[in-house]
Amino acid sequence: MKIFYGVQGTGNGHITRARVMAKALYAAGMDVTFQFSGRPRDKYFDMDIFNDYQTCKGLTFSIDKGQVKFCKTALEAKPITFIKEINALDLSGYDLIISDFEPVTAWAAKQQKKLVLGIGHQYAFKHKIPRQSNDPLAEQVLKHFAPADKSIGLHWHHFGQPILPPIIETAELAPKSIKHKIVVYLPFEDPRQVIDLLAPFKNFTFHIYSPEPVASEFEHIFCYPLSRTGFQQNLTDCEGIISNSGFELASEALQLGKKILAKPIHGQMEQLANAAALTHTGYGHVMNDLDASIIEHWLHDAHAVHVTYPNTAQIVVEWIKNGMPDMDKYFIEAVWNTVDVQHVRNHQHVQSHSQ
Numbered sequence: 001m002k003i004f005y006g007v008q009g010t011g012n013g014h015i016t017r018a019r020v021m022a023k024a025l026y027a028a029g030m031d032v033t034f035q036f037s038g039r040p041r042d043k044y045f046d047m048d049i050f051n052d053y054q055t056c057k058g059l060t061f062s063i064d065k066g067q068v069k070f071c072k073t074a075l076e077a078k079p080i081t082f083i084k085e086i087n088a089l090d091l092s093g094y095d096l097i098i099s100d101f102e103p104v105t106a107w108a109a110k111q112q113k114k115l116v117l118g119i120g121h122q123y124a125f126k127h128k129i130p131r132q133s134n135d136p137l138a139e140q141v142l143k144h145f146a147p148a149d150k151s152i153g154l155h156w157h158h159f160g161q162p163i164l165p166p167i168i169e170t171a172e173l174a175p176k177s178i179k180h181k182i183v184v185y186l187p188f189e190d191p192r193q194v195i196d197l198l199a200p201f202k203n204f205t206f207h208i209y210s211p212e213p214v215a216s217e218f219e220h221i222f223c224y225p226l227s228r229t230g231f232q233q234n235l236t237d238c239e240g241i242i243s244n245s246g247f248e249l250a251s252e253a254l255q256l257g258k259k260i261l262a263k264p265i266h267g268q269m270e271q272l273a274n275a276a277a278l279t280h281t282g283y284g285h286v287m288n289d290l291d292a293s294i295i296e297h298w299l300h301d302a303h304a305v306h307v308t309y310p311n312t313a314q315i316v317v318e319w320i321k322n323g324m325p326d327m328d329k330y331f332i333e334a335v336w337n338t339v340d341v342q343h344v345r346n347h348q349h350v351q352s353h354s355q
Contacts, residue, residue, distance in 0.1 A: 001320075002031045004094040006105025008146070010038035010060040011187075012226070013248030014100050014120065015047075017154075017167045021100075021119070022049050024313035028321060033094075037085075037104055043211075046228035056085045058104050059145070086111060096320070099146050106146035117324065118148025119167070119316065121247040122270060127153060127161035130276040131269075138269035150324060152316060154247070156254060156307065157281050158336050162327060165309040165339055166251035167316070177239045177258070182299070183231070184208040185243040188265055189290065195221055197290050204299055207234045240304065242295070245274040250284065257306030257344055260284030261298045283307070308340040 003025065008014040018034065025032050034050040037058025047053060059082060082104070089108040091097055097109040100120040109116040125142050153163040184206050186194055191210040198206045199218050206221045209231055213223040224230055235241070235252065240259035243249050247270075253260050262284055264271035278284035283305045287294040315335060319327070 001095045002033075002093065003096045003098060004033050004035070004091055004105065004109075005098045006035045006037070006100065006102030006146075008038055008058070008101040008103075008120075009036035009044065009055075011246055013246045014102075015044075016228075016248045016252075017120065018100060019049055020167050020169055020313045021316070024311075024317045028317045030317075035089075035102065035105055037102055045226060056089075056104050057081055058085070058102065099148055101146045103146045106148060110147060115150070116148045117320075118146065118151035119154075120152075121154050121166075122146075123148065123151035124153030124155045124161070124163045125270070125273070126151065127159075127163060129155060129159045129161060129163070130273060130280045132264075132272040132276040135269050142269070152327075154312070156251065156277060156283060158332065162329070162332050164315070164332070164335055165312050166248070166255075167312045168248070168251050168255050168309060170255070170309065170311050176237065178237050179239060180204040180299075181234075181238045182206050183234050183238045183241045183243075185231070185241065185249060186263065187211050187226075188244060189263075191223065193290065195223070197292055197295070200292070201296065201299060207238070240298075242298075245271045245278065245286070247274055250274065250278065251309075254283060254305060254307040255309055257304055257342070259298070259301070259304035261287060261295065263287050263290065302345050304344045306342045306344050308342075310335060310338045 005018065007018045015036070022032065034053040035056065036044065036053060037056045038060040041055045057078065085104045086108045089104060091109055091112050091114050097105060097114050097116045099106040099116055099118050101122045106116050122142055154166050155163050156166065180203060182204055184194065184198070187210060191208065191212070191214045194208060195214070195216055195218070198221060202220055204220065208221065208223045209226055210223065211226055213225050216223045236256065238258060240261065241249065241253050242261045245262035245264040250260055250262065260278065260283065262275055262278055264275040264286070275286045279286055285298050
């Protein structure tokens, strides 16, 4: 089967999910062409798995200091370029088009009357999942940004809806954590402000990843440029993460049993909804602004949640090979029955149950 796979490249979460899907698709003997949009080509990193991938401008949101800037987003949209990219993308030689919320691929397929399979967290918003508030404009953006004929929505919990668990690397064993080691990923915040915020907590070590890292003068604060390999190494043995409320990183943290403190991007409905879902499930803590008192409380809270998810990528690929039949409630229930949730305190399991 020949597949064209479009991936939203603005944040790293979509790319992380695509890496896992790429392995599963290649293992199944699929011929896959990947396209990424949302950032300049030289800003992508650790992309070897995608072979000769394509890039385009696409559409993206402008974010400054943790807040979506709608006016700047509109000014930088360049609709003529977007339309040209749609018209230039030839999908005639492909058996299946997949979009992980990538608009050029989705709209080109729609224009060429090719069936589009949407795979990603954003497609879960077609269903009744936790939200912080109703935002009709944001709902319309989610609906029309990268439309799909069939879709698979992903989330940390099913919420009684026909959605699947996250697509992440499945860990065989929960790794041991280094006490008081914290990974920080707040790419849309001012890194200097983040350093100043964390400086007083000298009993903890902070490993900050930023698109444009700055030097740290504090012995307990380390700053790094974005790196998939380095980030994964630090994530594996840390005690917890402080991050925006992006979906994929929180999914990885839950899979590894790391405690979570999330700061949603203001004006970004998906991130606000993710924060609501973390609170609703008890899977993480939330701060709406960079707040030292909330950080201090969270740092000294030993509670974490360890969620064991199945190999969702493999499940999806098998489903594609079987002709993409409708996922009935028995299929959905069978998948979620394999999920195990354990509440951990001081690295000891205190409660276990299936979702």
